[in-house]
Amino acid sequence: MLKAVILIGGPLKGTRFRPLSLDIPKPLFPVAGLPMIQHHIEACVSVPNLKEILILGYYPASELTQFVAAMVQEYKINIRYLQEFMALGTAGGIYHFRDQIRLGSPEAFFILNGDVCADFPLVEMLEFHQQKGNKPLMTMLTTEATRQQSVHFGCIVQDRDTHEVTHYVEKPSTFVSTLINCGVYLCSLELFHTIATVFNARQQEYYNDGAGNGKEVIQLERDVLMPLAGTGRLFAMPTNNWWSQIKTAGAAIYANRHYLELYRSHSKERLVERGPAAGDGSKCSIIGDVHIHPTASVHHTATLGPNVSIGSNASIGPGVRIRESIVLSGASIANHSLILHSIVGRLSSVGQWSRVEGTPCDPNPNKPFAKMDNYSLFNSDGRLNPSITILGCSVTVPPEVILLNSIVLPYKELTRSFKNEIIL
Numbered sequence: 001m002l003k004a005v006i007l008i009g010g011p012l013k014g015t016r017f018r019p020l021s022l023d024i025p026k027p028l029f030p031v032a033g034l035p036m037i038q039h040h041i042e043a044c045v046s047v048p049n050l051k052e053i054l055i056l057g058y059y060p061a062s063e064l065t066q067f068v069a070a071m072v073q074e075y076k077i078n079i080r081y082l083q084e085f086m087a088l089g090t091a092g093g094i095y096h097f098r099d100q101i102r103l104g105s106p107e108a109f110f111i112l113n114g115d116v117c118a119d120f121p122l123v124e125m126l127e128f129h130q131q132k133g134n135k136p137l138m139t140m141l142t143t144e145a146t147r148q149q150s151v152h153f154g155c156i157v158q159d160r161d162t163h164e165v166t167h168y169v170e171k172p173s174t175f176v177s178t179l180i181n182c183g184v185y186l187c188s189l190e191l192f193h194t195i196a197t198v199f200n201a202r203q204q205e206y207y208n209d210g211a212g213n214g215k216e217v218i219q220l221e222r223d224v225l226m227p228l229a230g231t232g233r234l235f236a237m238p239t240n241n242w243w244s245q246i247k248t249a250g251a252a253i254y255a256n257r258h259y260l261e262l263y264r265s266h267s268k269e270r271l272v273e274r275g276p277a278a279g280d281g282s283k284c285s286i287i288g289d290v291h292i293h294p295t296a297s298v299h300h301t302a303t304l305g306p307n308v309s310i311g312s313n314a315s316i317g318p319g320v321r322i323r324e325s326i327v328l329s330g331a332s333i334a335n336h337s338l339i340l341h342s343i344v345g346r347l348s349s350v351g352q353w354s355r356v357e358g359t360p361c362d363p364n365p366n367k368p369f370a371k372m373d374n375y376s377l378f379n380s381d382g383r384l385n386p387s388i389t390i391l392g393c394s395v396t397v398p399p400e401v402i403l404l405n406s407i408v409l410p411y412k413e414l415t416r417s418f419k420n421e422i423i424l
């Protein structure tokens with residue numbers, strides 16, 4: 001039997017995802033029509049003999065209850081949210097809830113960072129882990145990054161033949177390796193002995209010299225992976241599958257595109273059939289991959305795609321054009337407006353003949369293995385870096401305005417056009 005743990009952090013962690021994380025916990029933000037971590041759950045559910053998924057974080061439990069109940073109903077497996085009493089770090093929560101994870105004696109358990117998105121090769125990881133016999137405490141999923149970007153991740157040096165990790169550095173200050181940690185692991189239960197050693201050393205320090213701040217906090221990367229490297233018990237499984245982080249709202253647009261593409265191979269029913277508008281007015285014109293929630297209403301003269309997701313009860317008027325964007329539930333886009341590289345928040349409305357446009361922040365297609373850059377909002381002269389346009393929830397954009405590379409906080413009623421601004 002197997003289990004999985006999804007690490008979702010808490011409200012303080014999603015700051016780069018504002019304003020979208022203001023009204024919904026970041027892990028529940030819909031990407032390709034599903035809450036971000038539902039994609040993790042789907043990947044876990046597809047692993048044979050995986051019996052339980054534990055979601056670990058420090059969001060108030062009430063914010064996750066409904067989601068968890070819906071997931072249990074949909075996938076018919078045990079899914080629970082375990083709330084940490086404070087941010088315990090990427091291994092602290094796992095250690096704190098070790099009895100829950102060990103319950104039923106799983107042969108191994110997956111750990112998935114909730115803020116990555118991927119075509120998760122979990123079954124391959126299991127086979128890889130099992131092939132290594134009794135030796136591995138942990139197998140970590142790895143991918144290639146550019147030399148320059150690699151330092152923003154955990155960096156791995158491995159034995160090319162055995163895939164044993166010989167050296168691991170978390171976000172090194174100088175270049176170590178282009179092989180990076182994807183934040184997806186398969187662990188044997190024995191890992192708890194290793195974490196216990198770290199935990200006990202922390203407690204000892206506390207009782208010896210009172211250095212008690214965060215004595216329960218344990219970071220998987222620094223406290224566990226770094227010492228494990230070179231012991232012959234940590235392995236790296238490379239993948240060429242699509243993988244990315246979702247740190248910023250711009251990354252959600254990128255993830256949206258890739259998850260929609262994956263639907264083509266395993267969930268075609270979630271995509272609308274491509275092609276011109278139906279003569280009987282039953283369908284609008286669809287280009288590339290588009291997901292429309294069954295409760296959304298889209299006028300047959302609108303054109304959507306490629307890479308568009310429309311949420312529940314959204315309303316898309318006549319002549320509207322939407323590309324590379326996410327329109328959240330209850331939003332409305334009036335006649336002949338244009339939405340490009342943007343996220344339209346829940347219950348927001350865009351008046352007719354308006355243009356809402358952002359700048360894509362995709363990885364550089366000319367650099368092999370390039371990942372997304374998680375640029376901060378402002379550049380060194382204090383100006384907003386060009387990025388996707390985001391309307392927070394319940395924003396009103398009037399008719400006939402242009403909104404370019406801007407971020408609008410929730411509940412704003414705009415009265416004119418804006419360019420490269422944060423509208424507070």
Ligand SMILES: Nc1nc2c(ncn2[C@@H]2O[C@H](COP(=O)(O)OP(=O)(O)O[C@H]3O[C@H](CO)[C@@H](O)[C@H](O)[C@@H]3O)[C@@H](O)[C@H]2O)c(=O)[nH]1
Pocket residue numbers: 007008009010013056057058084086087088089090093113114115116152153154155170171180181182183221245
């Ligand atoms: N439950 C819980 N989850 C946490 C906590 N702290 C962080 N997390 C969750 O753990 C994941 C990773 O945490 P970060 O601290 O944001 O790390 P990172 O900068 O994304 O780096 C990690 O992921 C990279 C891949 O995306 C790795 O390359 C890197 O080595 C590292 O593992 C996120 O999903 C975050 O929500 C915590 O105290 N408790």
